[in-house]
Structures are given as structure tokens and as C-alpha cells.
Amino acid sequence: MDAFYASVEQRDRPELRGRPVIVGGDPQSRAVVCAASYEARKFGVRSAISCSEAKRRCPAGIFVPPRFEAYREVSAQVREVLETVTDQIEPLSLDEAYLDVTENRLGERSATRIAQYLKREIFNRTGLTASAGVSFNKFLAKIGSDLKKPDGLVVITPDRVDAILPPMPVERLWGVGKKTAEKLKQAGFVTIADVRASSAEQLENLLGSAGPFLWDLSYGRDDREVEAHWDRKSIGSERTFEEDILSVSKLDGEVAELSDEIAEELRDRSWFATTFTLKIKYFDFRLSTRSVTLTVPTVRAEVIHEKMRTLLLEKTDAGRVPIRLIGVSASHFIREDDPLQFYFEFMEFNGVSTKI
Numbered sequence: 001m002d003a004f005y006a007s008v009e010q011r012d013r014p015e016l017r018g019r020p021v022i023v024g025g026d027p028q029s030r031a032v033v034c035a036a037s038y039e040a041r042k043f044g045v046r047s048a049i050s051c052s053e054a055k056r057r058c059p060a061g062i063f064v065p066p067r068f069e070a071y072r073e074v075s076a077q078v079r080e081v082l083e084t085v086t087d088q089i090e091p092l093s094l095d096e097a098y099l100d101v102t103e104n105r106l107g108e109r110s111a112t113r114i115a116q117y118l119k120r121e122i123f124n125r126t127g128l129t130a131s132a133g134v135s136f137n138k139f140l141a142k143i144g145s146d147l148k149k150p151d152g153l154v155v156i157t158p159d160r161v162d163a164i165l166p167p168m169p170v171e172r173l174w175g176v177g178k179k180t181a182e183k184l185k186q187a188g189f190v191t192i193a194d195v196r197a198s199s200a201e202q203l204e205n206l207l208g209s210a211g212p213f214l215w216d217l218s219y220g221r222d223d224r225e226v227e228a229h230w231d232r233k234s235i236g237s238e239r240t241f242e243e244d245i246l247s248v249s250k251l252d253g254e255v256a257e258l259s260d261e262i263a264e265e266l267r268d269r270s271w272f273a274t275t276f277t278l279k280i281k282y283f284d285f286r287l288s289t290r291s292v293t294l295t296v297p298t299v300r301a302e303v304i305h306e307k308m309r310t311l312l313l314e315k316t317d318a319g320r321v322p323i324r325l326i327g328v329s330a331s332h333f334i335r336e337d338d339p340l341q342f343y344f345e346f347m348e349f350n351g352v353s354t355k356i
Contacts, residue, residue, distance in 0.1 A: 001078065001122075002129045002150035004095035005035035005071055009064050011127050020045070020061045027055035027063060034066050038150060048267075071095075074126055081121045085114055090226045093270035096145075098138050100226035112155050119153065139174050139222035161220035166193035173217050175210065177264030179257060183207065192218045208239060235269075236279075237261045238327025244283040248312070248319040251326060255308045256301075258328040263301035266330060272297035273330035276304055278311040280318070281325035290315040297334045304328070 001007070005023045010016045020040035025031025033054050036045040043058035054061060075094040082089050088100035101114050108114050115132040122130045129151040133144025136158065143164070144154035156164060169191060170176055170184045187206055189195050195203070195218040203211030216222065237258050245251055255278070266273055277291040290311045298304065308328055312318050 001095035002131055003035060003037050003041070004074075004128075005066060006037035006040070006064075007128050008071055008074055009067075010037060012070070016062060016064070020058050022051070022054050022058070022061045022063050023066050024051045024054070024063060025065065027051040074128070077125050078122055078130070081118060081125055084121070085118065088226050088228045090228055098141065098226045100228075112153070115153055119151070137220070137222040138224050138226065139217050140220055142174065143168075143172065156220075158220075165218065165220055166191065166196060168192045170195060173214050174222075175265070175268070176214065177261070177268065179260040179264065180207065180210075208237075210237075234277075234329050234331035235262065235265050236277075236327055236329030237265075238279060238325060240281075240325045241323070244322035244324045246319065246322045251312060251318050251323060252309055254326050255312055255328060256305050258326070259305035259308055260301045262304055262328055262330050263299055266299045272299050272334045273332060274298075274334070275330065275332040276307055277329045277331070278308050278316070279325070279327035279329065280312075280316050280323055282317065283322040283324050285324075288316060293332070304330070 006021045009021055009023060010019075016037075018039065019037070020043065021037040022033055022040050022045055023035040024033040029051065031051045033045060033047050033049050033051055035047055036054070040054070040058050040061050043061070045054045045058050045061065051063065055063075071094055078095075079089070079091075079097075082097065082099060085106060086099055086101055086104050088103075090098040092098070101108075101111050104114060106114060106117065108117075111134045115134050119130050119132055122128065131145050131149045131152040133141040133146070133154050133156065135141040135144055135156040140156045140161065144156045145152070147154045147164075169181075170189055171181050173192065173195070176184070183206065184190075184195075189198065195215060198215065200212040200215040203215050205211070207214065239254055239258065245254075262273075262276075274297045275291055275293045277289055280288045280290075282288070292307045292311060294303075294307070
């Protein structure tokens with residue numbers, strides 16, 4: 001969906017149409033931007049920046065508090081339209097989903113025509129536009145859906161991959177957030193073409209197990225299936241060191257980076273998490289895991305890092321016994337279709353701090 005929350009507000013309040021709408025809290029508070037209309041995006045307003053910064057960039061911006069119940073209702077309407085085509089739907093958030101239309105209820109062999117049908121039916125049902133990407137795997141379909149927003153439709157066939165991907169920045173690779181992008185750029189990887197020019201082994205040395213996956217993506221290879229009944233229980237990231245580490249400060253630095261990676265993936269998936277686990281493997285291959293469960297779900301890297309640092313210092317032999325592997329994982333998720341998450345989001349958007 002195109003600028004989903006902001007578009008719903010503009011649909012429901014005609015006086016907001018064509019104007020820079022910013023869904024979020026009071027710009028005088030600690031609130032952050034939840035969504036911005038395309039008129040506001042022209043001024044550099046994006047989701048997750050502070051509302052005070054959004055006000056500075058776009059003084060004429062109209063700030064509207066989020067109405068999550070309305071967004072959830074529209075999302076359900078969109079879902080009903082998608083289900084007229086297939087049950088093979090993998091939702092990513094309230095406003096985005098993958099569909100496998102190899103087999104479909106329309107009996108249509110052209111995925112492009114199916115995308116045209118869905119865009120038309122979504123608009124007829126909701127009055128809102130959607131952008132679609134059509135390709136032979138999830139990564140390329142996602143790339144296509146972002147290329148011509150709003151109201152776009154991009155088809156990426158195998159013969160177009162080598163023209164589309166190489167000039168793109170590394171941030172366009174699935175799973176590359178701010179921290180990973182920084183690490184890639186420091187190593188000389190600025191564009192997808194740079195990633196292609198390396199090797200899976202080089203990237204594995206730099207990024208661990210994610211490296212070969214990103215190298216495959218740079219060539220448009222992605223074997224992930226649309227998982228309609230997928231219910232992931234945890235996400236995690238870990239490091240195996242070339243030399244065992246005894247220094248607590250070095251270990252804490254690694255924990256900080258891992259916490260950033262987990263927070264990025266949670267934000268990418270629009271999930272909050274309540275349980276976080278620190279995994280330690282000592283030089284003698286003894287394995288230890290320690291967990292903490294929060295009273296309030298979080299997506300904030302600094303909160304995750306604080307909790308993991310406490311476990312590292314108080315619940316492990318860090319600093320006394322050399323460590324060869326360290327990992328951080330998150331579990332017990334709250335997703336966007338869970339009403340509880342909207343409560344927590346609303347609290348955060350309006351600058352209400354919650355003690356954890």
C-alpha cells in the first residue's frame with residue numbers, strides 16, 4: 001500500500017488531500033513519525049524520524065495522531081481482496097504482503113494481469129492505491145514494488161535483473177539495515193555491483209552467515225518461498241571469533257552490534273519482542289544461554305543492549321574465561337495485527353516512556 005497510514009487519513013478527511021500529512025505525535029514531544037504522505041516526503045520527512053525533526057523539515061506539515069483501529073480495518077479489506085486470488089499470502093505488516101500466484105483462483109497464467117486486477121480491486125474496495133512488484137522470487141518482487149511508487153507496477157523478468165540491480169545501493173539488499181550498510185561501505189561495498197564483484201567467502205568473512213545470502217541476492221537469486229502459515233518463533237544473530245576473546249569491553253562491543261542487528265530486523269518485520277537471549281560458547285565449547293523477559297515489548301536497540309550487557313556481566317564468565325562465540329536472539333513477538341502492539345506503538349509515538 002502507498003503511504004498507508006497517511007493515505008487513510010487523506011481518504012477519510014478530504015481537507016487533507018494534496019497536503020503534507022504527518023502521522024505521529026506532537027512535534028513538541030519525544031514522538032516519532034509513524035507515516036508521511038508523499039507531499040510531506042518531498043521535504044525529506046520519513047517514518048521513524050522525530051516529529052520535531054519532521055516539523056523542522058516541513059514547517060507546513062499537518063500532524064495527525066495515528067488511528068490504528070482504522071488502519072487495521074482497511075488492512076482486513078485489502079486482505080479480503082488478496083484472498084480472491086490465493087491463500088498463499090505471507091503478510092509482512094498491515095500494508096504489505098507477498099503472494100505466490102503460481103496457482104490462483106482466477107485461473108490466470110499471467111502474474112502481471114493478476115497484479116493489475118489486485119490494484120484495481122483494492123482501489124475499488126478501499127479508495128486507496130497500491131504498488132505491485134512482479135517477479136520470479138520474493139526479493140525481486142519486493143524491489144519491483146518500490147520502484148515506481150505511488151500506484152506503480154513493475155515486472156522484473158530474468159533478462160532485466162542485470163540492468164536493474166547493479167546500480168542500486170547496498171541498502172536495497174533484503175536485510176541490510178543501517179549498521180550492516182555501514183559495515184559494507186567501510187569495506188568498500190557501496191552498490192550492489194560492488195557486492196557482485198566480491199565473493200560469497202569474502203562476504204561471509206565480513207558478515208558471517210548472512211554474507212553468502214547477500215551475495216546471492218546481488219545476482220537476483222532468492223530461494224525463499226512464500227510462507228503462508230509461517231510463524232517464526234525467534235530471530236537471532238551471532239559471531240564466531242577467529243581468536244577467543246577475554247576482554248569484556250570487546251565482548252560488550254560485539255553485543256552492542258548484535259543488539260543493533262536484532263533491532264533492525266524487528267523494525268523491518270514490524271515486530272516487537274519481549275524475550276531476549278544471550279548465547280555464549282566458551283573456549284572449551286561449553287555452551288551457556290541466559291534470557292530476560294521484559295514487561296513491555298521493545299524494538300529499541302539500546303534497550304536490548306542494556307539487557308544483554310547485564311546478562312553478560314552478571315550471568316556469564318565473561319572476563320574470566322575466554323569466549324569463542326557470542327549471540328543475541330529475540331522471541332515472543334507481538335506483530336502489527338496484534339492490538340497490544342498498537343497500544344505500545346501509540347505510547348511511543350506520543351513520547352510516553354515506559355519503564356522496563
